[in-house]
Amino acid sequence: MKDMYILGIESSCDETSASIVKNGTEEIATVISSQIDIHKDYGGVVPEIASRHHVKNITIVLEECLEKANMKMEDIDAIAITYGPGLIGSLLVGLEAAKTLSFVYQKPLIPVHHIAGHIYANSLVGELQFPLLAVVVSGGHTEIIEMRDHYQFEKLGGTLDDAIGECYDKVARVIGLEYPGGPKIDQLSVEGEPTYKLPLPLQDGSYHFSFSGLKSAVINLVHNEEQRGQEIRQADLAASFQKIAVSSITSKVRKAIVDKGIQNVIVAGGVAANKGLRKAMEELCDELHVHLSIPPMRYCTDNGTMIAAAGYYAYLQGRRADLSLNAKSQDTLK
């Protein structure tokens, strides 16, 4: 089969990104424009502001990506686009750009679910080996998914309330760290000891997660300490929170590996960049003699590369969209 160059476009939250990937595994060029500095003044992503910045950036990002790859639109075989889930206004900007390019250059349009993108970020490390367990940990998702083949997703469990990344960001805000707080808690936790006692959530034998109780426990602890005139030991609290958050993930993953006789595990999503989680997953998979794949940091948070990679496998499955494709703020992974 001839080489396939897919242009992947991602704009579901606060990153505008375009990337060209060859045959689903080889990154040719990527451009990511992040709005973190803009949203951090507000303590989180402001949807209205995010979409306006996507509008401003999308053409520049696309042009830069083609330039970096030394390619023209005529050299592209298909366009992969995140249609959802995400912020509707943000999604629409990338989607309209993708539809326009597809129409003008007569290129196939491939719809990509954002979480499929995070999962397929792992194919930039090596071809996915099935059956596998995908541990999806991001700002909007915390899910354990079993895959028997490409694009066959069986959700074993998910969060009943907050996503893990969302919980990281909220806890960070309570202890006075800037948005996005996840990476900052991760950094700080190395300097502290897990001396604060926090509850390990939802030990009920299911594959589900719950993070709102853990978040409330941190908020209550901070308020109680403040009322008693005690200073919070930030690094110790970060270490205590990280220890519980990570073990609440690994305990469920351990159960799924054992129950389902899994041999391959992949980690996906922004929180896959977490050093504590990476280490704990490595230790768990070593102990259970299971193969583990975690994407390099730059493929963990939102990017067009993962969308192009996911788009390639979707293309091989015959998945196509026409110009009636619409953005979806919510959608099940399929």
Ligand code: KG4
């Ligand atoms: O996947 P992503 O870029 O966006 C969504 O699809 O949600 O994930 C962003 C989330 C944020 O909540 C951010 O705080 C978290 O990933 N994150 C981290 C780390 N790096 C990013 N959380 C904990 N530790 C990190 N090192």
Ligand code: ZN
């Ligand atoms: Zn994401």
